[in-house]
Amino acid sequence: MGALPLTDAVQRAQDAMSGGNYRLAIETCRRLLDQFPEYVVAYQLLGEAHLEQRQADEAERAFQEALRRDPQNVASYVGLGLIAEERQDPRTALAYMQAAWEIDPRRPELRNHVVRLAPEVYNAEGRLQLTRAGLSSLHSSAGRWGRAVNECAATLAEHPDRVDVRLRLAEALWRRGEDDRAAATCQNVLERAPQAVVALLILADIERRRGNADEAQALRDRARAADPDGAQASALFADGTDEQISFFIPEEIPQFQDDARPVAEPERPRIAPAPDFTSPEPVRTLEPVAAPEPEPEPEHEVVAEVPADLGAELSLPSDAELESARPAEIAPKGYTGLLRSLEGEGFEPFSATDFGVEPLAPEAFEPTDALVEPEVSEPVMEEAPQEVVAEEDLAGMLGVSSDTEIEAALPPEELPHGYTTLLRSIEDDGLEPFDVSASGPTEPALTGDEDAILGEVPSLEDELAVPEPEPEPEPEPATAPTSGLDASEVAADWDQIDEEIRSAIPGEMPRGYTDQLRSIDAAGVEPFSFDDEEIPFFQRMKPRPQPEAAADESPAPVAPAAEERTLTEADLLDDLGDIDDLRLLDEQPEEAVEEDLDLLSAADLADLEGMVAEPTDLADAPTDELMPDDPTAELEEVVAEPEPAAEAETEAGEDLVIEGLDAATAWETAEPQPGADILSPEGAAERLGVGPELFDRARQAKEELIDLGEISVEAPEPEPEPVAEEPATAPVSEPEVAPVASAAVADPDSPQGRAALAATLAEQGEFDAVLEQCRWVQRHAPELIDDIIPVLSQLTAEESTVAAGAHRLLGAIYRRRGQVHLASNHYSLSLSVQRSAGGKRG
Amino acid sequence: MRDCLLALLSKREILGVVAATVDGLVIASVGVPDDDAERVAAAGSAFARTLQSDNGLPASLPLDGGRLVVTRQDEVMLIALTEPVELDPALLGRLDEALAAVNAQIRSDPVSG
Numbered sequence: 001m002g003a004l005p006l007t008d009a010v011q012r013a014q015d016a017m018s019g020g021n022y023r024l025a026i027e028t029c030r031r032l033l034d035q036f037p038e039y040v041v042a043y044q045l046l047g048e049a050h051l052e053q054r055q056a057d058e059a060e061r062a063f064q065e066a067l068r069r070d071p072q073n074v075a076s077y078v079g080l081g082l083i084a085e086e087r088q089d090p091r092t093a094l095a096y097m098q099a100a101w102e103i104d105p106r107r108p109e110l111r112n113h114v115v116r117l118a119p120e121v122y123n124a125e126g127r128l129q130l131t132r133a134g135l136s137s138l139h140s141s142a143g144r145w146g147r148a149v150n151e152c153a154a155t156l157a158e159h160p161d162r163v164d165v166r167l168r169l170a171e172a173l174w175r176r177g178e179d180d181r182a183a184a185t186c187q188n189v190l191e192r193a194p195q196a197v198v199a200l201l202i203l204a205d206i207e208r209r210r211g212n213a214d215e216a217q218a219l220r221d222r223a224r225a226a227d228p229d230g231a232q233a234s235a236l237f238a239d240g241t242d243e244q245i246s247f248f249i250p251e252e253i254p255q256f257q258d259d260a261r262p263v264a265e266p267e268r269p270r271i272a273p274a275p276d277f278t279s280p281e282p283v284r285t286l287e288p289v290a291a292p293e294p295e296p297e298p299e300h301e302v303v304a305e306v307p308a309d310l311g312a313e314l315s316l317p318s319d320a321e322l323e324s325a326r327p328a329e330i331a332p333k334g335y336t337g338l339l340r341s342l343e344g345e346g347f348e349p350f351s352a353t354d355f356g357v358e359p360l361a362p363e364a365f366e367p368t369d370a371l372v373e374p375e376v377s378e379p380v381m382e383e384a385p386q387e388v389v390a391e392e393d394l395a396g397m398l399g400v401s402s403d404t405e406i407e408a409a410l411p412p413e414e415l416p417h418g419y420t421t422l423l424r425s426i427e428d429d430g431l432e433p434f435d436v437s438a439s440g441p442t443e444p445a446l447t448g449d450e451d452a453i454l455g456e457v458p459s460l461e462d463e464l465a466v467p468e469p470e471p472e473p474e475p476e477p478a479t480a481p482t483s484g485l486d487a488s489e490v491a492a493d494w495d496q497i498d499e500e501i502r503s504a505i506p507g508e509m510p511r512g513y514t515d516q517l518r519s520i521d522a523a524g525v526e527p528f529s530f531d532d533e534e535i536p537f538f539q540r541m542k543p544r545p546q547p548e549a550a551a552d553e554s555p556a557p558v559a560p561a562a563e564e565r566t567l568t569e570a571d572l573l574d575d576l577g578d579i580d581d582l583r584l585l586d587e588q589p590e591e592a593v594e595e596d597l598d599l600l601s602a603a604d605l606a607d608l609e610g611m612v613a614e615p616t617d618l619a620d621a622p623t624d625e626l627m628p629d630d631p632t633a634e635l636e637e638v639v640a641e642p643e644p645a646a647e648a649e650t651e652a653g654e655d656l657v658i659e660g661l662d663a664a665t666a667w668e669t670a671e672p673q674p675g676a677d678i679l680s681p682e683g684a685a686e687r688l689g690v691g692p693e694l695f696d697r698a699r700q701a702k703e704e705l706i707d708l709g710e711i712s713v714e715a716p717e718p719e720p721e722p723v724a725e726e727p728a729t730a731p732v733s734e735p736e737v738a739p740v741a742s743a744a745v746a747d748p749d750s751p752q753g754r755a756a757l758a759a760t761l762a763e764q765g766e767f768d769a770v771l772e773q774c775r776w777v778q779r780h781a782p783e784l785i786d787d788i789i790p791v792l793s794q795l796t797a798e799e800s801t802v803a804a805g806a807h808r809l810l811g812a813i814y815r816r817r818g819q820v821h822l823a824s825n826h827y828s829l830s831l832s833v834q835r836s837a838g839g840k841r842g
Numbered sequence: 843m844r845d846c847l848l849a850l851l852s853k854r855e856i857l858g859v860v861a862a863t864v865d866g867l868v869i870a871s872v873g874v875p876d877d878d879a880e881r882v883a884a885a886g887s888a889f890a891r892t893l894q895s896d897n898g899l900p901a902s903l904p905l906d907g908g909r910l911v912v913t914r915q916d917e918v919m920l921i922a923l924t925e926p927v928e929l930d931p932a933l934l935g936r937l938d939e940a941l942a943a944v945n946a947q948i949r950s951d952p953v954s955g
Binding site: 686688699701 | 852853854858875885907
């Protein structure tokens with residue numbers, strides 16, 4: 001084989017993975033690493049391929065190598081998370097997945113990993129929390145470098161080992177022009193990850209601008225070793241100066257000498273390959289876990305021996321061929337039968353003696369103490385049997401069911417229908433149905449053994465820890481009483497029992513929360529009460545009288561209409577109680593209660609996400625500190641605080657301005673009942689903490705939603721263009737740049753305006769301006785990237801440096817999305833276009 | 843429902859929206875951290891109870907840092923945190939429309955809310 005561009009080799013490895021040929025992908029990656037031993041993309045792909053092959057140790061090593069060179073490599077964090085998950089270590093898995101999500105919080109699949117794992121680690125409290133590390137990524141991707149620096153610094157103060165965050169800090173400082181701090185931070189990163197490409201590139205750029213050309217070149221060369229195709233350099237300098245591009249972006253893609261023998265491997269065989277009986281070594285179906293060298297020895301690999309005349313490719317018989325090989329009469333059942341049926345076709349069942357292997361004594365198949373957990377393949381491979389083995393043993397060797405087992409597992413000719421016939425069939429087997437008269441109407445006494453067994457299981461009461469449960473009433477028998485039945489009749493007519501059982505099954509489950517509680521009550525279990533000792537806050541709440549007719553089927557009393565109540569402080573306390581005391585739901589109409597509960601249960605976590613939590617420290621598994629504080633704590637203080645009545649009175653109606661479309665609805669018009677204590681809504685809001693800080697938090701949350709692309713703030717209405725100045729004969733088909741441009745100028749932060757301007761400018765042929773707008777959108781409005789991709793694709797058709805810039809930008813876009821091969825292609829094309837443009841200029 | 847609230851949040855003046863029952867039970871919220879949503883719902887509940895009519899038009903309460911705009915329909919209310927600016931009547935109309943949509947959604951499909 002000859003030479004091919006490095007990016008093509010990467011593409012080949014990715015294609016092999018897409019086709020399920022992971023061994024070819026691994027082989028390609030290893031050959032890539034032979035020539036480019038620092039190539040980070042090769043390590044990442046190698047890890048992914050090993051992961052697909054379920055070779056966790058090799059995959060882990062490859063991912064770690066990738067992270068040493070690219071500490072922000074999302075795919076490697078995800079891979080390590082999956083490995084940890086497979087090792088039943090959800091805490092570590094969550095740590096890795098959260099780190100991946102923090103690097104790129106916009107990718108929903110990363111978010112889903114965290115959402116899935118968090119409850120596994122933290123039970124019901126596990127919820128998605130945007131950490132400061134994640135926030136720093138959002139700020140970085142939006143070009144808010146100052147805020148990114150702040151968030152990174154805050155994160156590193158608590159988690160100094162987060163190299164990825166440190167690297168983000170270095171880039172943010174570098175983008176802000178703080179070279180000294182950026183250089184120091186890069187040095188710090190390189191102490192932990194000496195081959196970190198981005199740190200080397202930033203440092204090289206700083207040294208280059210300081211005039212230290214040799215130092216800059218040495219750093220750049222180190223970076224290029226791990227980034228030979230310049231993919232990371234292109235992303236870092238996507239909007240760099242010409243000097244930066246010419247210095248950091250390689251002039252051409254390095255060539256990969258593909259002189260290795262191609263791997264003749266079937267693509268994911270649909271049946272397990274036959275074991276190699278000729279191998280003197282025991283065949284292992286798994287790679288050695290503790291092997292320091294990930295490469296398995298060829299003779300250890302499970303590969304079917306293919307005769308040379310069959311060619312390199314192993315071809316499996318088609319369904320039609322298999323059908324034609326089947327004898328005309330009914331084929332004998334079982335695997336052995338299948339083999340025998342092939343005898344007539346010139347196929348002989350294999351015998352171990354054909355391979356010159358010594359026989360294995362039958363006792364060798366018996367489990368011994370030394371072989372507590374016998375692996376099927378290993379003892380067989382050690383010493384193969386010489387004689388034709390018994391069918392059962394052969395089936396055991398091959399891991400398939402024997403004829404006898406298959407026959408035994410076959411269903412009978414006609415399945416008996418119904419419960420009664422099933423019981424009768426059991427009766428036929430010698431088992432007697434239970435005798436109702438023998439058991440009597442009372443419960444049979446428990447034996448000591450049963451008590452012991454029951455004693456091991458914690459009772460529901462114990463789990464709920466209900467103090468001093470009241471004596472439980474005898475529950476109503478769920479089935480019809482049997483004491484009055486004649487036992488002989490029962491035994492004679494099982495169908496009658498069937499009917500009785502059916503009649504005893506409740507037709508419809510009770511609906512609604514109240515009914516559920518009542519049904520639990522009927523079973524003798526007390527519903528959850530906030531008056532329990534463990535919840536002192538609710539003990540301090542004013543007790544509300546429970547409706548006497550709780551078990552009554554009559555509808556619960558409806559809560560009084562709002563306008564009928566005058567707001568007093570006591571009412572406010574009650575309102576706060578309404579928030580949390582589910583008991584009070586019984587007082588609402590049942591339908592409303594159901595709706596509320598359903599809504600609360602469906603008030604999806606996404607709606608209620610907390611915004612800032614602790615970032616993940618990869619050195620330690622996530623801790624409980626990540627969990628938010630109890631939001632009721634402050635409310636508790638508000639409620640518990642004794643309020644002087646005089647103060648409440650002075651607040652009534654004072655300094656209260658309520659604006660609205662309908663003045664009649666204002667507070668001022670509300671007629672307070674004489675003598676009632678009134679707490680103003682303003683006072684209530686203030687006491688509840690609805691103040692400037694809460695508004696600030698809301699602003700920040702909204703900004704983050706914008707960053708996440710969930711919303712885009714509407715641009716203000718552009719000022720109308722003076723119609724009189726428009727030429728009356730303006731051609732309709734000509735794209736109107738002016739209104740779009742003026743809208744973008746009027747609101748330069750409007751992503752939609754920028755994207756629209758880019759499209760319009762592209763139609764006008766203003767390609768440089770288009771690139772400028774696209775760069776802005778790529779940085780500040782990732783949610784609109786899909787809008788600019790067609791525009792950029794249009795630019796790539798231009799034979800100019802504009803096309804190179806468009807390819808670079810597309811490469812950066814796809815790289816951020818994790819589509820490495822697309823990114824590589826665009827980086828490669830940008831270099832080609834640039835070369836051709838340079839050639840033409842030359 | 844979330845989409846409905848997000849549409850409101852795309853307005854420049856609106857910082858966060860909470861849909862809640864008049865009792866202060868949070869149904870859904872956007873742009874407001876969850877513990878803050880509880881506070882806003884409680885404050886909105888206290889405010890809504892002072893409105894004379896069940897289906898009053900939006901009323902706003904100026905506070906330090908912004909405004910609390912509450913609109914109510916039957917047992918559901920919508921509370922918007924807004925910038926401390928003069929609110930466009932059209933925006934208040936949008937709040938009412940959104941509340942009607944939320945209410946209709948609750949009535950038609952209480953589970954998916």
